[in-house]
Amino acid sequence: MKMERKGYLVRAALVVVLFLVSGVVFTASSGAASDVVMVPQNFSALAEKVGAGVVNIRTEKIVSGGGRVFRHFGQNPFGNDDRFNDFFEKFFGDQMPREHKERSLGSGFIIDKQGYIVTNNHVIENATKIAVKLKSGKQYDAEIVGRDPTTDLALIKIKATEPLTELPMGDSNSLQVGQWVVAIGSPFGLEQTVTAGIISAKGRVIGSGPYDNFLQTDASINPGNSGGPLIDMNGQVVGINTAIIASGQGIGFAIPINLAKGVIDQLKTKGSVTRGWLGVVIQDLTDEMAEYAGSPERKGAMVMEVMPGQPAEAAGMQPKDIIIEVNGQPVSNSHDLTALVANLAVGEKAKVTVLRNGKKQTLTIEVAKRPEDTKQLASGGDAAPAPADELGIRVTNLTPELAKRLNSNQKEGVVIDDLDPDGKGAAAGLQAGDIIKEINHTPIKNTKDYAAAMSKFKGGKLQLFIWRPNTGFLVIGISK
Numbered sequence: 001m002k003m004e005r006k007g008y009l010v011r012a013a014l015v016v017v018l019f020l021v022s023g024v025v026f027t028a029s030s031g032a033a034s035d036v037v038m039v040p041q042n043f044s045a046l047a048e049k050v051g052a053g054v055v056n057i058r059t060e061k062i063v064s065g066g067g068r069v070f071r072h073f074g075q076n077p078f079g080n081d082d083r084f085n086d087f088f089e090k091f092f093g094d095q096m097p098r099e100h101k102e103r104s105l106g107s108g109f110i111i112d113k114q115g116y117i118v119t120n121n122h123v124i125e126n127a128t129k130i131a132v133k134l135k136s137g138k139q140y141d142a143e144i145v146g147r148d149p150t151t152d153l154a155l156i157k158i159k160a161t162e163p164l165t166e167l168p169m170g171d172s173n174s175l176q177v178g179q180w181v182v183a184i185g186s187p188f189g190l191e192q193t194v195t196a197g198i199i200s201a202k203g204r205v206i207g208s209g210p211y212d213n214f215l216q217t218d219a220s221i222n223p224g225n226s227g228g229p230l231i232d233m234n235g236q237v238v239g240i241n242t243a244i245i246a247s248g249q250g251i252g253f254a255i256p257i258n259l260a261k262g263v264i265d266q267l268k269t270k271g272s273v274t275r276g277w278l279g280v281v282i283q284d285l286t287d288e289m290a291e292y293a294g295s296p297e298r299k300g301a302m303v304m305e306v307m308p309g310q311p312a313e314a315a316g317m318q319p320k321d322i323i324i325e326v327n328g329q330p331v332s333n334s335h336d337l338t339a340l341v342a343n344l345a346v347g348e349k350a351k352v353t354v355l356r357n358g359k360k361q362t363l364t365i366e367v368a369k370r371p372e373d374t375k376q377l378a379s380g381g382d383a384a385p386a387p388a389d390e391l392g393i394r395v396t397n398l399t400p401e402l403a404k405r406l407n408s409n410q411k412e413g414v415v416i417d418d419l420d421p422d423g424k425g426a427a428a429g430l431q432a433g434d435i436i437k438e439i440n441h442t443p444i445k446n447t448k449d450y451a452a453a454m455s456k457f458k459g460g461k462l463q464l465f466i467w468r469p470n471t472g473f474l475v476i477g478i479s480k
Helices: 002-022 044-053 067-074 082-095 257-270 287-292 334-342 400-405 424-428 447-455
Strands: 054-064 099-110 116-120 129-133 139-148 153-158 180-185 193-204 214-217 229-231 237-244 252-256 280-284 301-306 322-326 349-356 359-366 393-397 414-419 435-439 461-468 472-479
Touching: 044 054, 044 180, 044 229, 054 116, 099 180, 116 237, 116 257, 129 153, 139 257, 153 257, 180 237, 214 237, 237 257, 252 257, 280 334, 287 461, 287 472, 301 334, 301 472, 322 334, 393 447, 414 424, 414 447, 424 472, 435 447
Parallel strands: none
Antiparallel strands: 054 099, 054 129, 099 116, 116 153, 129 139, 139 153, 180 193, 180 229, 193 214, 214 252, 229 237, 237 252, 280 301, 301 322, 322 349, 349 359, 393 414, 414 435, 435 461, 461 472
């Protein structure tokens, strides 16, 4: 019996070894119709195919302030104390360098045989000298064709004396989470480094700007990779490696190539980027706001403000309109709208569909050029404080001074001046500084309107449509 058991164990061990050696492919589930290849056979052919189109970028820039050591001293923990400034001047005398050269590394990729190269704006920004090194080892000086700091993209050009390998651009919209990708670049100056991973997520917003729409990947991206290509298994560029999270391990972000294509075309033809502009301030919908506005789904971007003299005002757009489509393309949130409008041509007459009081309307808006500064001045009405009410809040009219203090562009409404922490209003989530715009769809312009609206309701649910500093529009429901 012992011999039989020993023989059984030996045979089982041999089966396991053979199983591992044979490289059996696992299936996604026991009922899967076809096998799922978990790891490609290798990335060698792909790396060889696209490697010649990836470049190393070295820059020099003149930096004021005496370099890292002196910049460290400049951040004085004792503040701007002249005694310490005198000490440093006496100690270093005239030896303190006022300017120095700072060198940095990055990556890029060739998009055509004329020598145009795409990289990140932060790689070449303020550079006094840009050198591009090809895989062959040859190095060329580069000039800046155009930059777009908003999307962190730049286009540079070299005059090469040898044939160049251009990399084809793919379709980042067709990417799927879990799909294999390869990042190529010069992390820490180590040229032609190839790393592989998958698309971990799409549409990531990491707070870098209004057009955040990053691809997240676990293909290793490190300092020096910036500007290099993210390649799919067909050898096409699907992203531009851009950002890492300092505290994260194995998390990197790339600009989707579909977002970059339009920017690159404008940089190539005009040297700069022009974006479309409607002239509205927008925000995302909450469930309460969607219900209050009569939106069947929590999709769209709510118009907080229509800026005077801008295209949206001329077309008849109003605050509280929910923008759900632009030229037939759906708008799920404010981020979608910003991206769609940015890609519209200046002078184009766009069809913008809105929900207004639960009904669809289509407005024709002539797109303008997005201005650099969109900040608007606030205005308001006369002040007239009122006593605290049954909700436990006290309101006052919105004045220009109050609007300015609240950093608000609202012109009408009442401001919650004070509230009882144990009252119904505080329990429902109201805060001091909230501007009440409507009560159950009744416009509130002043304290008189507020008192009249409150007196009409003897029971049931109140819905307060408010504007909150640093947040935007909200709907607060209170059982009266």
